[in-house]
Amino acid sequence: MMDKFQLEGEFNVEEIVKTIKRKALQEGCNVPSIYEKLLQEGVYETQRITRILTEMQELAKVEMDYKIKSHRYIVGWVVIFFKKVIRFMVKLSLAPIYQKQERFNIFIVETLHYIIQRLENVEKIIKKNQEE
Amino acid sequence: MIDTISTGINKSKKKPRAAFVIHRFASKIQQEVIGGAEFLAYQTAKHMAKYWDIEILTTCAKDYISWENEYPEGIEETETFCIRRFKVDCRRNLKLCNTLWEYIFNNAHTLEDEVKFLVAQGPYSSRLLSYIEKNKSNYDFFILFTATYCTTLFSMQLVPEKSFLVPTAENTPLIRLEVMRKLFNTPKGIIYLTEAEKRLIHRVHHNENVPNIITGIGIDFSNTINPDAFRKKFNLRRSSDNFAVYIGRVDSEKGCNLLFKYFEKYNNEEKNNLKLVVVGPEILKVPRLNNVLYLGVLSEEDKFNCLGAAKFLLQPSPYESLSIVLLEAWWAEKPAVVNGACEVTVEQCKKANAGLWFDSYEEFKGAINYLLSNEEVASKMGKSGKKYVTENYSWEKIEKKYLEFVTPYVI
Numbered sequence: 001m002m003d004k005f006q007l008e009g010e011f012n013v014e015e016i017v018k019t020i021k022r023k024a025l026q027e028g029c030n031v032p033s034i035y036e037k038l039l040q041e042g043v044y045e046t047q048r049i050t051r052i053l054t055e056m057q058e059l060a061k062v063e064m065d066y067k068i069k070s071h072r073y074i075v076g077w078v079v080i081f082f083k084k085v086i087r088f089m090v091k092l093s094l095a096p097i098y099q100k101q102e103r104f105n106i107f108i109v110e111t112l113h114y115i116i117q118r119l120e121n122v123e124k125i126i127k128k129n130q131e132e
Numbered sequence: 133m134i135d136t137i138s139t140g141i142n143k144s145k146k147k148p149r150a151a152f153v154i155h156r157f158a159s160k161i162q163q164e165v166i167g168g169a170e171f172l173a174y175q176t177a178k179h180m181a182k183y184w185d186i187e188i189l190t191t192c193a194k195d196y197i198s199w200e201n202e203y204p205e206g207i208e209e210t211e212t213f214c215i216r217r218f219k220v221d222c223r224r225n226l227k228l229c230n231t232l233w234e235y236i237f238n239n240a241h242t243l244e245d246e247v248k249f250l251v252a253q254g255p256y257s258s259r260l261l262s263y264i265e266k267n268k269s270n271y272d273f274f275i276l277f278t279a280t281y282c283t284t285l286f287s288m289q290l291v292p293e294k295s296f297l298v299p300t301a302e303n304t305p306l307i308r309l310e311v312m313r314k315l316f317n318t319p320k321g322i323i324y325l326t327e328a329e330k331r332l333i334h335r336v337h338h339n340e341n342v343p344n345i346i347t348g349i350g351i352d353f354s355n356t357i358n359p360d361a362f363r364k365k366f367n368l369r370r371s372s373d374n375f376a377v378y379i380g381r382v383d384s385e386k387g388c389n390l391l392f393k394y395f396e397k398y399n400n401e402e403k404n405n406l407k408l409v410v411v412g413p414e415i416l417k418v419p420r421l422n423n424v425l426y427l428g429v430l431s432e433e434d435k436f437n438c439l440g441a442a443k444f445l446l447q448p449s450p451y452e453s454l455s456i457v458l459l460e461a462w463w464a465e466k467p468a469v470v471n472g473a474c475e476v477t478v479e480q481c482k483k484a485n486a487g488l489w490f491d492s493y494e495e496f497k498g499a500i501n502y503l504l505s506n507e508e509v510a511s512k513m514g515k516s517g518k519k520y521v522t523e524n525y526s527w528e529k530i531e532k533k534y535l536e537f538v539t540p541y542v543i
Contacts, residue, residue, distance in 0.1 A: 012485065013482060013488055016488060017489060017499075020499055021495060021498075024494035
């Protein structure tokens with residue numbers, strides 16, 4: 001069935017498209033809203049932020065007690081021993097700085113998580129309002 | 133003619149020397165290389181040669197997928213400008229290119245990874261870059277075409293102080309790479325094609341401080357359009373063979389997948405015998421359906437005759453920086469139906485008051501049916517399109533814009 005629109009005087013393509021969209025909606029078509037279009041455009045950024053955040057989360061914790069290894073067969077244990085001694089001594093003086101850095105890292109990651117969650121909530125609210 | 137006082141260029145003086153850098157280029161643009169940016173560079177060079185001494189610095193590649201060196205290396209003189217071609221270092225390795233893209237898109241990555249991808253995407257020509265580096269002082273300024281190719285990225289690094297960028301940017305993930313942020317913040321000036329393209333780049337890369345101008349492209353299309361000649365040549369009857377036309381590269385990137393899917397569904401539902409005529413190089417296989425007629429690449433004359441005979445143009449591409457075919461359709465006084473996902477073409481339709489757009493199959497069907505059943509409005513839309521093209525896309529205006537923008541940096 002063809003559509004026939006009554007246009008008086010000058011026509012306007014935006015009005016015509018609005019009428020077509022309205023009709024499509026009445027026919028049950030799920031037309032993407034402006035919000036969805038924006039979301040589609042931003043989807044690359046959102047995906048990227050989420051990926052980066054996952055990586056940041058893994059890096060946030062400053063690991064000081066990592067396992068010390070040596071590839072030398074005979075003197076390996078000596079190397080390991082000295083490395084452990086050096087780490088112990090460094091740790092004494094640097095521990096407060098490491099701890100502060102770790103807390104800072106965790107705060108950053110948590111804040112980013114919080115912002116993304118807030119953003120998702122806002123997006124959900126907009127979507128819900130549009131559906132209503 | 134543009135007066136010399138307003139443009140600041142004195143004809144008694146030597147013309148400024150300009151280099152246009154582009155990934156591929158052909159002197160017989162319509163027959164050999166089909167692409168929007170290439171066409172834009174060709175037309176701009178042809179028209180600006182009146183004011184500038186232009187050299188095109190490009191590669192020997194012709195095919196944009198393989199970047200095979202098909203043109204001979206060296207200089208080719210045309211009537212209006214000179215083309216200097218350089219060999220591409222290697223063909224595109226599609227597997228490597230796709231692997232790098234997958235990695236970049238799915239992982240946190242470095243700028244170096246992005247550069248590696250752009251080199252793999254090609255066309256990478258070390259000879260072209262080394263020529264620019266050695267001879268940059270011989271040119272007054274460089275105009276670099278298309279942001280997303282490595283020819284532009286690396287040339288910009290060599291001559292940032294005298295580069296103008298014509299990004300021809302489309303709303304794709306590629307434009308969002310971090311490496312693009314620097315590219316868009318480096319040049320002396322940026323020449324956008326549409327308001328929507330400028331908005332996109334400002335939104336993504338926040339380069340509002342870089343001087344810019346919106347030029348568009350000038351048109352010098354054929355004035356003699358003979359729809360009957362087309363119908364006769366391709367055996368279409370005036371009375372029963374109503375058709376819509378798609379013109380351009382037949383490629384999924386250009387929305388052709390969607391077009392064929394929607395058109396097949398439309399034909400099954402409506403049964404009004406509307407045909408789809410497809411014109412352009414076939415990268416994606418055109419479905420061999422009863423109502424789909426594939427004509428391959430046509431001459432300029434046949435193309436305009438085809439537009440004249442068509443009911444309307446279908447332009448399904450979601451990624452455009454400026455749709456030249458839309459301007460061509462309006463020149464032939466035909467309305468258009470475009471993809472609502474493409475901000476640029478939708479904006480063009482609104483400004484020209486000459487096209488409808490769709491965001492779903494139902495809207496696609498609605499737009500087609502509207503144009504078929506409201507012939508008077510469709511015809512008015514076509515006329516409105518022609519008026520818009522004539523008023524906004526004359527070369528005289530575009531030339532003036534280029535001169536006013538570039539000249540202050542040259543003198």
